[in-house]
Amino acid sequence: MYRNSQAEILRPVSPLLVLATVVLALLLNSLPWEGIWLDLRPDFVALVLLYWSLYHPNRLGIGLAWAVGMLADVVDASLFGQHALAYTVLAFGGAVLHRRLQMFELREQTAQVFGILVLTYGVYALVHWQVNGYVAWTYFLGCLTSALIWIPLGSLLGAMGRRRAERRFS
Amino acid sequence: MDSTQQVPFFNRGPGPVVRLVFFAVLSLLLLFADARYHYLESARSVLSVVLSPLQRTAAFPGSLWRQAGDFFVTQDSLVDENLRLHRQHEQDAAQLLQLQALQEENRQLRNLMELPARAALKTYPVEIIYTERDAFKRKVIVSRGEDAQLKAGQIVMDDGGIVGQLTRIYPWMSEVTLITERNFPVPVQVLRTGLRTIAFGAGDTSRLSLRYLPVSADVQSGDLLVTSGIDRIYPAGIPVAKVVKVERDASYPFARVSCMPVGGVDSHRHLLVVSGPGAVAVSPEAMAGAK
Numbered sequence: 001m002y003r004n005s006q007a008e009i010l011r012p013v014s015p016l017l018v019l020a021t022v023v024l025a026l027l028l029n030s031l032p033w034e035g036i037w038l039d040l041r042p043d044f045v046a047l048v049l050l051y052w053s054l055y056h057p058n059r060l061g062i063g064l065a066w067a068v069g070m071l072a073d074v075v076d077a078s079l080f081g082q083h084a085l086a087y088t089v090l091a092f093g094g095a096v097l098h099r100r101l102q103m104f105e106l107r108e109q110t111a112q113v114f115g116i117l118v119l120t121y122g123v124y125a126l127v128h129w130q131v132n133g134y135v136a137w138t139y140f141l142g143c144l145t146s147a148l149i150w151i152p153l154g155s156l157l158g159a160m161g162r163r164r165a166e167r168r169f170s
Numbered sequence: 171m172d173s174t175q176q177v178p179f180f181n182r183g184p185g186p187v188v189r190l191v192f193f194a195v196l197s198l199l200l201l202f203a204d205a206r207y208h209y210l211e212s213a214r215s216v217l218s219v220v221l222s223p224l225q226r227t228a229a230f231p232g233s234l235w236r237q238a239g240d241f242f243v244t245q246d247s248l249v250d251e252n253l254r255l256h257r258q259h260e261q262d263a264a265q266l267l268q269l270q271a272l273q274e275e276n277r278q279l280r281n282l283m284e285l286p287a288r289a290a291l292k293t294y295p296v297e298i299i300y301t302e303r304d305a306f307k308r309k310v311i312v313s314r315g316e317d318a319q320l321k322a323g324q325i326v327m328d329d330g331g332i333v334g335q336l337t338r339i340y341p342w343m344s345e346v347t348l349i350t351e352r353n354f355p356v357p358v359q360v361l362r363t364g365l366r367t368i369a370f371g372a373g374d375t376s377r378l379s380l381r382y383l384p385v386s387a388d389v390q391s392g393d394l395l396v397t398s399g400i401d402r403i404y405p406a407g408i409p410v411a412k413v414v415k416v417e418r419d420a421s422y423p424f425a426r427v428s429c430m431p432v433g434g435v436d437s438h439r440h441l442l443v444v445s446g447p448g449a450v451a452v453s454p455e456a457m458a459g460a461k
Contacts, residue, residue: 023224026224027224027227027228030224030225030228030300031228031231031232032228032229032231032232032300032301034301061189062186062189062190062193063189063193066193066196066197069197070217071217071221074214074217074218074221075221075224075225077307077309077311077338077345079201079204079205080200080201080203080204080210080213080214081196081197081198081199081200081201081204082197082201084193084196084197084200085193085194085197085198085201088190088193088194088197089190089194092186092187092189092190095186095189096186127201131201131205132352134352134373136373
């Protein structure tokens with residue numbers, strides 16, 4: 001039943017690796033994206049948080065996702081708590097669904113990840129709508145591209161986690 | 171019996187729903203405090219100091235690309251640019267001579283009429299570090315902040331005209347809201363007729379619009395809009411935008427006027443922060459109170 005992830009579940013992953021990937025994702029998010037590329041930019045932070053909360057829920061919980069969201073709020077100069085609330089919902093989705101999602105391969109996970117991402121983007125847009133009174137719909141293009149890079153990003157993070165684990169156990 | 175089933179084997183702390191509710195409520199409280207009362211600016215500036223290396227690293231590939239571009243500038247284009255700048259300089263010099271004479275004349279006339287003098291503009295150069303990574307907003311971050319005694323509310327312009335306004339000051343950088351931000355108001359005056367109105371940012375593109383202008387108002391496409399200076403924030407007489415289209419539809423009470431900003435709102439790397447507003451309007455009551 002656990003087709004791809006049986007080996008990965010039990011192996012611990014270094015907290016340093018989690019930290020490094022989150023910092024790298026923040027960096028990727030704050031590259032100088034402009035215009036249509038900004039709309040199409042995948043939310044790397046959300047994807048990395050979702051990956052770790054799915055595969056290593058004991059390493060990355062809702063509290064940590066919230067803290068990363070606060071940092072993202074400062075980087076993006078959005079309202080305090082806006083990203084934090086969205087990433088809290090994201091990590092909750094990851095925590096609740098991790099048993100179910102681990103049954104699938106990365107390819108099959110994409111559709112369900114897309115659902116979680118739409119929810120996350122929706123929370124962010126909802127807060128923006130409540131405060132500023134309008135929503136830019138092109139913003140939601142980001143969840144599509146985010147879902148599309150779930151497979152390469154997931155296999156990359158999986159490979160990194162595996163290599164760390166092998167080194168430790170050899 | 172059922173009490174034994176309730177005992178968990180491992181203590182893992184509160185469940186995900188409890189955590190979700192806790193952090194969601196915390197986020198909402200922070201959102202409320204930030205949006206309504208602006209309580210958290212100091213926390214934000216502390217965190218921004220921690221994160222500023224990250225942000226400068228993220229801006230690095232772009233600046234590397236530009237520097238490489240600068241390095242491979244050809245001799246030809248440099249000669250061209252030099253020639254163009256020389257010509258521009260000669261033209262400007264002639265106009266500047268006239269300007270000095272006019273300023274002197276203006277000062278004398280203002281003295282005669284007992285009007286308050288127009289203060290000279292003081293400018294401080296800043297560089298754009300990066301633009302805001304949020305599809306909803308039209309903001310840029312510039313390289314100086316509290317270290318250069320910048321203050322929120324100061325005007326940012328380039329050689330063409332107004333670009334935006336400083337809205338948030340961090341220790342080493344500050345945030346500029348561009349005039350194209352949705353609903354961002356700039357009090358303007360049509361240069362040709364002296365008509366006072368307010369230009370609002372359109373948000374999505376590099377456009378501004380004039381609202382609440384009656385259908386009969388004397389506005390044509392091609393009119394230059396300059397700051398009116400009656401708001402005590404914007405110095406008077408700085409170009410803001412050019413009218414590109416005027417729609418007069420009798421079924422609406424107001425004319426629809428769309429304008430293009432004349433400053434390089436989306437293009438430049440170096441900007442000027444203007445300190446010291448123009449002639450500050452003083453109400454008669456305040457003057458009476460001062461006496």
